[in-house]
Each structure stands twice: as C-alpha cells, then as structure tokens.
Amino acid sequence: MLELRGLSKHFGGVRAVDGLDVTVERGQIFGLIGPNGSGKSTTVNLVCGVFPVTAGSVSFEGAEITNSPPHVALGNGIARTFQNIRLFSELTVWQNLWVAQNGQESVRSQGFFSRWLSGNRGQRASVEEQLEFSGLADKRDEPAGSLAFGEQRRLELARALAARPKLLLLDEPAAGMNLEEVKQLDERLRWLNEQQGITILLVEHVMELVMGVTHRIAALNFGRKIAEGSPAEIQQNQAVQEAYLGRSEEEGDEGGGSS
Amino acid sequence: MDEYLVQVLSNIGMISFLALSAYILLITGEISFGQQAFFAIGAYASGIATAMWGWGFWPGLVWGAAAAGAAAFLLAWPTLRMRGLFFAIGTLAFAEMVRLIFEIFRYQVEIDGELVGPNGSEGFRGIRYIFEQDISAFHYMLLIYAVLAGVLALLFVIERTRLGAIWRMLGEDELLAETEGVNRTYYKVLATVVAGAVAGIGGALYAHMNTYLEPKIFNVMLGVHSLAYGLIGGLGTAFGPLIGVGIDIGLLESARIFSGYRMIVFGGLVALLLIFRPRGLLDEAAVHALVAWWRNTFSSPAKRSGGSGRPPERPGA
Numbered sequence: 001m002l003e004l005r006g007l008s009k010h011f012g013g014v015r016a017v018d019g020l021d022v023t024v025e026r027g028q029i030f031g032l033i034g035p036n037g038s039g040k041s042t043t044v045n046l047v048c049g050v051f052p053v054t055a056g057s058v059s060f061e062g063a064e065i066t067n068s069p070p071h072v073a074l075g076n077g078i079a080r081t082f083q084n085i086r087l088f089s090e091l092t093v094w095q096n097l098w099v100a101q102n103g104q105e106s107v108r109s110q111g112f113f114s115r116w117l118s119g120n121r122g123q124r125a126s127v128e129e130q131l132e133f134s135g136l137a138d139k140r141d142e143p144a145g146s147l148a149f150g151e152q153r154r155l156e157l158a159r160a161l162a163a164r165p166k167l168l169l170l171d172e173p174a175a176g177m178n179l180e181e182v183k184q185l186d187e188r189l190r191w192l193n194e195q196q197g198i199t200i201l202l203v204e205h206v207m208e209l210v211m212g213v214t215h216r217i218a219a220l221n222f223g224r225k226i227a228e229g230s231p232a233e234i235q236q237n238q239a240v241q242e243a244y245l246g247r248s249e250e251e252g253d254e255g256g257g258s259s
Numbered sequence: 260m261d262e263y264l265v266q267v268l269s270n271i272g273m274i275s276f277l278a279l280s281a282y283i284l285l286i287t288g289e290i291s292f293g294q295q296a297f298f299a300i301g302a303y304a305s306g307i308a309t310a311m312w313g314w315g316f317w318p319g320l321v322w323g324a325a326a327a328g329a330a331a332f333l334l335a336w337p338t339l340r341m342r343g344l345f346f347a348i349g350t351l352a353f354a355e356m357v358r359l360i361f362e363i364f365r366y367q368v369e370i371d372g373e374l375v376g377p378n379g380s381e382g383f384r385g386i387r388y389i390f391e392q393d394i395s396a397f398h399y400m401l402l403i404y405a406v407l408a409g410v411l412a413l414l415f416v417i418e419r420t421r422l423g424a425i426w427r428m429l430g431e432d433e434l435l436a437e438t439e440g441v442n443r444t445y446y447k448v449l450a451t452v453v454a455g456a457v458a459g460i461g462g463a464l465y466a467h468m469n470t471y472l473e474p475k476i477f478n479v480m481l482g483v484h485s486l487a488y489g490l491i492g493g494l495g496t497a498f499g500p501l502i503g504v505g506i507d508i509g510l511l512e513s514a515r516i517f518s519g520y521r522m523i524v525f526g527g528l529v530a531l532l533l534i535f536r537p538r539g540l541l542d543e544a545a546v547h548a549l550v551a552w553w554r555n556t557f558s559s560p561a562k563r564s565g566g567s568g569r570p571p572e573r574p575g576a
C-alpha cells in the first residue's frame with residue numbers, strides 16, 4: 001500500500017533519513033522504531049510532503065506521490081498526527097473536528113459558501129461520531145488548549161480519523177501517556193485496524209504498545225534501516241538492542257521500556 | 260453637516276478599505292506592507308476609465324477593483340512562495356515598484372483642448388466625474404459608506420462560511436491546515452486577490468473624491484498605517500480594523516490635540532497594544548466572548564450549542 005524506495009532526506013550535513021526502503025501492506029499495523037533522532041518523524045513528514053525529499057520515492061496504492069504537498073496526501077487518503085500535538089487551541093473540541101473537514105475534497109466541492117458552523121447534516125453527524133468514539137463528547141464546547149494532555153492526543157487522533165483515511169500515520173501517539181491510557185490506545189488501534197480496515201504506520205517508543213499491536217516492525221538508526229521483521233524477531237535482534245542500549249548509555253534513552 | 264466633519268468621515272471611510280485589505284491578509288497569517296499599491300492601482304485605473312474613456316462611475320469602480328485584484332494575482336504567485344518575513348519584504352518591494360512606475364507613467368489624451376491623464380510624477384489631474392455630476396461632498400460620503408457597508412457585509416458572510424474558516428486555519432497554523440487538507444497556495448492567492456480588489460475599491464473612491472492623484476501619496480507609510488489599523492482594532496472581526504482607522508484618523512489626526520506628535524502617539528499606541536493585546540482590541544477571544552454573551556442574552560438555549568444533531572448509532576469502541 002505504501003512503498004518507500006531509497007528515501008533520503010539530508011538537512012545540511014545531517015542525514016536524517018538515508019536510503020530507506022519500507023513496504024507497508026494493506027491491512028497492516030506497521031511499527032517504525034528507533035532511538036531519538038533516528039529519522040522516524042522525518043520519514044512521516046516525507047510521506048506527507050511537509051518538505052521535499054533529497055532522493056528516493058514514495059508511492060501509495062501503486063501511484064507515485066513523492067513530494068505531493070500535505071493536502072494532496074490527505075486527499076489520497078493519508079492522515080497523520082504529530083509528535084508534538086497540533087490543534088487549533090483557541091477553537092473548541094467540536095470546532096476542531098469541524099474545521100478538519102473543511103479542507104477535504106468531498107467537503108470543498110460543496111462550494112465555499114455552504115455554511116460553516118452549522119453546516120450540513122452529514123458533516124455534523126461525522127463530527128458527532130468522532131466525538132463519541134474519542135470519549136470527548138462532554139468536552140465538546142471546551143477550547144482544545146484547555147484539555148488535559150491525554151485528551152488532546154485523543155482529539156488529535158479523532159481529527160485525523162475525521163478525514164476517513166485509508167492510511168494513518170501516528171507519530172509517537174503514546175508519548176507521555178500513563179499505562180491505562182496506553183492500554184486504551186492499544187484497543188483503539190486494533191479496533192481501527194480490524195473493524196474499520198485502516199492501515200496504520202505506528203512510530204512509537206513505548207515498546208509495550210509496539211510489540212503488542214503491530215504485525216511487522218522496521219527499526220531505524222541514524223536514518224538507516226537496521227532490521228525488519230515480526231515483533232518477536234525485532235525483540236531478539238542484536239543490532240536493535242545495541243542501537244537502543246548504545247544510545248541509552250551515552251545520552252540516556254528517553255523512550256524507555258526497551259527491554 | 261460641517262464640511263470638515265464630512266471630509267474627516269470620508270477619509271475614515273476610504274482608508275477603511277485599505278485597512279480591511281490588510282486585515283484579510285492578516286487573518287490568513289500574512290503581513291503585507293504593500294496594500295497601498297492596490298489602492299493606487301484602483302485609483303489610477305478608475306480615474307483613467309471615467310476621466311479619459313468616458314465611463315460611468317460604477318463601471319469605473321468595478322474596473323478599478325478588477326485591475327487591483329489582477330495585479331494582486333500577479334504579485335501572489337512569486338511572493339506566496341516566500342514565507343513570513345520574506346512575504347512582508349516582497350510586498351514592500353512590489354509596492355515601491357508600483358509607485359515608481361506611476362512616477363514615470365505617462366498616458367494622456369486631449370479632451371476639450373486640455374491634456375488629461377497620468378503625467379508621471381506631476382500626477383493625474385482632472386478626475387472630475389463627481390463634480391460634473393454635481394454630487395455634493397455629503398452625498399459622496401454617504402456613497403463611500405454605502406460601498407463600505409457592502410464590502411463589510413461580504414466579509415461577514417465570508418467569515419461565516421467555509422472560506423473564512425479556511426483562511427483562519429491558515430492564519431493560525433499553516434502546516435496543520437495543510438495536513439487537514441487545505442490547499443495553501445490556492446486559498447492564499449484567493450485572499451491576496453480579494454484583499455487587492457478591496458483596496459482597489461478604496462482607491463477608486465479616493466481618486467474621485469480628490470480629483471487629483473500623486474504617486475507619492477501611495478508610499479510605505481500608508482501601507483504601514485493600514486497594517487497597524489487591524490493590529491490596533493483587532494483581528495477577531497472585520498469591525499476591528501475600522502476601529503483602528505477611527506482611532507487614528509478620527510481621534511489622533513483630526514482632533515489635533517497631539518498636533519505634531521501624532522506619529523509618536525500612534526507609534527506608542529501600536530507598541531503598547533502589541534505588548535498587551537497582540538491581536539488588537541477586538542481580538543478573537545473578545546469576539547467569542549461578545550458572541551457568547553449575545554447568544555446567552557438574546558436567543559433561546561435550545562439553539563445555542565454548535566452541534567445539536569444526535570450522534571449516529573455505532574458499535575462502541
């Protein structure tokens with residue numbers, strides 16, 4: 001479904017991503033792990049066209065989409081969340097979900113002057129649905145900026161889902177969550193994948209989540225893929241263990257949990 | 260009505276178009292120091308149409324707005340590839356270029372044994388349509404405000420629609436807006452063109468009130484002022500910039516209390532506001548609070564909540 005071929009991104013002298021080959025099959029939950037600074041977020045940004053690639057290609061459902069800007073990626077059915085939560089903090093929860101639909105092709109084609117805050121019934125139903133699923137229905141009129149951290153994460157996921165994506169890119173969705181919240185996220189990702197048929201690329205540090213929920217994992221270090229396989233294979237892998245242990249001795253591993 | 264008062268009010272009305280023009284770009288997150296260029300283009304184009312081509316006032320006004328909008332479109336392509344500071348500098352350079360072009364732009368025809376038309380830095384005299392039609396200064400002021408009310412109404416409609424929502428999304432977080440499917444370039448070009456046309460309307464009104472245009476009026480200070488109006492008055496609603504114009508021209512310039520110190524007072528006011536209310540007096544929060552207060556006071560509770568539709572039935576997550 002998603003194919004990265006020789007994908008590279010250099011920032012000046014920094015090879016953030018360096019010749020990365022990854023194939024995510026339809027219906028998978030694919031894990032992307034690696035120490036801090038190994039190029040995971042950059043990979044997500046390249047898939048979404050946040051900045052141009054230095055070399056290599058991205059294809060989605062057989063079509064090449066290298067360097068397509070973010071709104072085109074969304075139109076193709078690729079939605080994402082950010083490592084540092086991004087929401088319109090002044091807008092309410094409801095409005096955040098509402099505006100998230102305004103840029104979408106299906107909604108835009110209804111024309112500019114269809115009304116904004118009341119809008120048509122289908123769109124409103126879709127917002128209500130996301131509110132219900134994310135368990136934020138009782139916070140609907142609160143500004144997104146005033147929500148607790150875990151709620152903001154849930155809202156961001158709901159916002160991405162409001163686009164009805166085929167592929168969901170999640171950049172460290174469990175960062176900063178407590179165990180209970182991680183468990184909920186685990187269930188939710190399984191439900192999205194199994195019941196809704198959404199393919200997921202999961203960038204994550206929290207090993208409890210990655211090892212339990214993914215079908216396949218690629219491990220990065222210094223922008224290169226050092227291993228790929230099933231969760232069990234990755235756990236056994238010598239190079240992966242060294243990458244994590246090596247880093248944690250030198251500079252302290254913020255990810256934690258890499259046993 | 261007092262002649263002086265009519266003149267002050269007319270000025271406030273005309274400059275309001277320029278303030279609204281800058282405001283449209285401000286809400287999409289772009290700072291333009293160059294909106295005076297579109298004001299100038301609207302003024303020259305409409306003046307040429309009525310004084311030289313014998314057009315009526317309204318076709319001249321529409322033509323002025325269209326010419327300014329088209330110029331904005333040409334500006335938008337190169338400058339919108341730039342971001343932030345580079346956009347601001349790009350617009351500034353463009354506006355100065357336009358002003359310099361008007362300094363050398365000569366296009367005159369003989370009408371009734373008299374040369375009429377733009378004559379470089381000598382200016383463009385004889386835009387006399389309003390006087391020939393015997394429209395009084397007072398009536399022309401009413402006309403300015405009628406057009407202003409129309410443009411304001413249009414902006415209020417836009418702010419209630421998806422287009423307005425998208426502009427503000429871009430203004431608050433461009434990357435997030437793009438991630439949510441907004442085609443940045445398209446909507447920013449659109450904002451630039453609308454902003455250009457609005458400034459062009461103001462220019463057309465100005466040309467016909469003044470009867471005389473000089474390139475040097477359309478200098479950078481005019482652009483800086485129009486930018487400041489939105490920042491003073493507030494970016495929460497299109498009324499904001501009008502408040503800014505009212506404060507500057509109505510109080511500072513016209514009351515003459517500050518006489519020669521006006522610019523210092525104005526600059527100080529802008530600085531204070533940028534510190535204490537970075538998005539102006541009527542900023543988004545103030546507007547939300549006012550709207551909420553209005554709803555609570557005047558409408559039935561049933562209509563209040565944003566989404567009153569029941570959630571569809573779905574299996575639990």
Ligand SMILES: Nc1ncnc2c1ncn2[C@@H]1O[C@H](COP(=O)(O)OP(=O)(O)O)[C@@H](O)[C@H]1O
Pocket residue numbers: 011014015016034035036037038039040041042043
């Ligand atoms: N926009 C950027 N400009 C310059 N360097 C960057 C940028 N984004 C990431 N990098 C660098 O690229 C490397 C990979 O970063 P990133 O992809 O964020 O890693 P990860 O998400 O795996 O922690 C790091 O060295 C980081 O400093």
Ligand SMILES: [Mg+2]
Pocket residue numbers: 040041042083
């Ligand atoms: Mg990262």
